[in-house]
Amino acid sequence: MKILVCGKGGCGKSTLTALLAQAMCRQGYNVLVVDNDESNFGLHRQLGMELPQDFLNYFGGKKELVEKMMKAFSSGEKATFFEHRWEISDIPEAYVSKNGNLSLMAVGKIHDSGEGCACPMGALSKQLLKNIDTSSNDFVLVDTEAGIEHFGRGVEEGCDILLMVVDPSYESIRLAEKISSLADSIEKPLYYICNRIEDASMEILLDAIPGSKILATVPINGSIFKAGLLGEEFRINVPEIEELSGFLKNMQESEYQN
Ligand SMILES: Nc1ncnc2c1ncn2[C@@H]1O[C@H](COP(=O)(O)OP(=O)(O)O)[C@@H](O)[C@H]1O
Ligand SMILES: [Mg+2]
Incomplete structure (x- = not known):
């Protein structure tokens, strides 16, 4: 199953992606975290890993990729980057950090001003x-950049499934409405x-978000905040995230039984 985590800036996307990835690993799954936020330089630390080199480099780097896209565009086509379908194990080792059954890849970061x-x-x-096939023992979690530009780019x-993180803010409530209509479309x-x-x-959020679609409600947690601030690997067991991982496990199992 491939799950995309989205929401407004600072709502907790990266934090919850990292915690959920660790919890899914504890459930025994192979978990691939795709760091899809070109501006985040901290997610790998929360997972206790090195930041892998940009996956863009596998295709010759950003410039080369842009040239390929432009060339295809000028002949009225769409550039295709993959020649055959991949499984998680097909991602070349040079672009993955690993820790047991947890893998991390980073699509590409912004490195230079004006790039x-x-x-x-x-x-x-x-x-x-779109090109990665997952088995019943795999979970892919995609941590995205803030907001909804990734919808515009078709990453979803x-x-x-899409998992929106909602923090108690007016902006999150408004964004939840927008993301709901984008997901429907x-x-x-x-x-x-x-x-x-x-x-x-929570009372206010429940006026804006359908309660039946809320899979977890995570309280303010001082240990999460401290580890996040220090750039330390999370070694925190959050009961609400453990419960969520159990829910996703059931979802995955019923998906593969049908
Ligand atoms: N449940 C929580 N309790 C305490 N602090 C949290 C919690 N969730 C996230 N944070 C903190 O909120 C800030 C933003 O989280 P982050 O995951 O970076 O957000 P995003 O990826 O959505 O921009 C960080 O300082 C993080 O440690
Ligand atoms: Mg983030």
Whole structure:
């Protein structure tokens, strides 16, 4: 199953992706985290890993990828980056950090001022996710950049479900409405994790988000915040995330039974 994690900036996407990835590993799955945020230089630390080199480099780097896209565009075609279908184990080792059954890859980071936009990363992510086949023992978790640009780039297309992280803010409530209509338009199931929640804020969120689609409600957690601030590997067992991993396990099992 391929799950895309989205939401507004600072709502907790990377934090919850890392915690969920670790929890899914504890459930015995092979988990691939795809770092799809070109501006995030911290997710690998939360997973206790080195930042792998940009997957873009496998295709000759950003410039080469852009040239390929332009060439295809000028002949009225779409550039294709993959010649055959991949499984997780087909991702070349040079582009993956590993820790037991957890793998991390980074599509591409912004390295230099004036290097150009992140569209090639979006185009590559879209094709990568559409091109990867997962087995009943695999989970792919995609950590995205803030907001909804990845919808514009079509990154969601290759994913099975969308998981929106909602923090108690007006902006998140508005964004939840927008993401709900975007998810409907591409017929992808959308679920929510409410994060950094206290009782009073949950009441307000429940007015805006369908309760039946909320898979977890995570409270403010001092250990998460401290490890995040120090750039330390998470070694935190969050009961709500463990429960979520059990839910996803059941979802995956019933998917593969049908
Ligand atoms: N449940 C939580 N309790 C305490 N702090 C949290 C929690 N979730 C996230 N944070 C903190 O919120 C900040 C933003 O989280 P982050 O995962 O980087 O957000 P995003 O990836 O959506 O931009 C970080 O400082 C992180 O440690
Ligand atoms: Mg992030």
